[in-house]
Amino acid sequence: MNEELTNRMLAVVEVTTARPDRPVYHAKVQVLNSRVVSEAKAGGWSVTRVAAADVTPAELLRRTVDADAVVIVGGEDISPNYYGGTTGYEGETVHFASADEGQIALVQRALALGTPLLGICRGLQIINVALGGTLVQHIDDGIHKNIDVPIDQILSTHDVTLAAGSTIAAVLGGVDISVQSAHHQIVDGLGAGLVAAAHAPDGLIEALEHGSAPIVGVQWHPEAPDSPADQLALLLAGLAAQHDARTRVEARITSALAA
Template structure:
């Protein structure tokens, strides 16, 4: 009898009582990841990084693959910058430190990892990269001044030929749903840019050696193209995991 593979789905926090609308929408997005993972045969551990680094590394030690989902801005101290930038969100430095450590551990262990939105930024910063702190008021990657369920925008990204994300999504140009005001600036060590947006910003990165893929957009949004989340989650399967998930 085969053992069901374990997927760790890691949030920054489960507690956003200060902003119920944002909390509810995050629960919807994460819920879509959980549902798709379950449909694909994963046993899912839903974890919050604000429990701290030691707790998160221990909780993910048995994971066969990891997803780091979206959330608040990473504290700029982790990439050598300052607070006080436009459209700054609250910061969760305990969760930041834990997710950064997790990303580095996953690369060291060669554990398949998918980063989504903040998850891409975590991977980049974990490997010494930096972030553009704010893309400006008219950046086209987030809608401002609207109810939370309407903050996501639709735009296209150009995917690099021969990349893993191209193999998974099967298109040279992909429509995506985004809600971010930050982006990759300096690229982290070992990473390769494999998709860019219509305005040139980094939209996907992959690790040269480890099974790590991260996207700046939200494939788990309800209005994302059908099958996009499923394809990216399927990309976490190694040959052994694929056999166990059948």
Template sequence: MTTRTEKRLSVVEVTRYRPRDVEYHAYVEVLNSRAVRAAQDAGWVVNRVAAADVGTASLLALTDASDAIMLMGGEDISPRFYDGAADYPFESQHFETADEGQISLVHRAIRRGTPLLGICRGLQVINVALGGSIVQDLGTQTIHKNLGAPIRDIMAAHTVALDSSSRLSTDLGVSEILVQSAHHQAVAHLGDGLVTVGVAPDGVVEAVEHIEAPITGVQFHPEDPGAPSGQLAALVARLSVRERALA
């Protein structure tokens, strides 16, 4: 049982069941488990929830007492949530129940001023929840994913330039970081209230912040075993900061 003095963090993933893609699921499990451990090491009591497995109402109920939220990576968001094309290159399986539930979490976090970190798909959920759109495929000449590689080698390393005036740059103490990424989609049009605070060498948006709410999204994977030491811990630490609620 938690007490009032304990910090409660909900780590929200897409699903705990991927019988159609066991290898991919095993890799996602590594990433999500590392995020959970990093949060626990930082003193959080972690509640791990799979959005597609519980539905929107239960997801909101299970995370209602959370002091912060972390939205993890996973499959593409269904195009119907951002008026995208129905067919596109490298389209993944869609979990619309997860999309709906995680979008609702973003809306509630905005209302309450709850700190929220979105990783990879999590950034895209934040963007779509706030009315933004998605580049559905970055093409085959990309620095953001090792196309055709085994899943264990899918991450690609590149730099991200940070806006020196951003909260993210201030908290990390640097204006450029090295990241691990594995995405074929990215932010197109920014959602309401979001600003770009990190950009890859090819111009792809790699980090966003909300102008008022304590919400951050990163397109890269700080929870990957190959990510620079301390990067995930620094991002988890940002979840302890609660700024003023919008409503």
């Protein structure tokens, strides 16, 4: 275990803890979210897990205020009014507007404070929308998720090419990787300060990162049980490295001011 991670707090922020109308989907989401928590704990993080729809946006911010890093995980579509879209589109899911509001505020605070943040699937889309970006509301091509299959078979395996020189390429140790994804929406217009950091074979954006802040989003699911074994651990280690770098800079500034 990395001793530098001792007592570091990671906030894992999901959408909701209850989907009584969709128990099979909820069970799948819980498997994925729980793996983020367990992998983080195995890496030395102390973890607080919060469901954004179960608290007010203000309470979400309060409960994550001491987090050294944040992971926003997957779930339902973002309410279209947050990115100028319309309802009634193909594949539309239930919306949790209060969760959207809270998670958007969380991204904006992370940007302002320099808090390392990782978005997974919906989390990537939250990052983009929070910074003024837009989404393509539906794709249905069989690459980014398996179609017309039981929920346990919905994750599609495909290749992704990471941008050379990107933060995520450095974290994952290469530019050509295999991923598992299950999404029907994608990034359209990029939010302010964001750059595309990975593309699928069809050219669609599969990862993004901020040009100057420690904010990264992946459209795929590194936390899926059949994803490459070290993918999630490396991304969490990347958050730790970003936090450590920020802490060292702050320490140098404090020392200089005290001199």
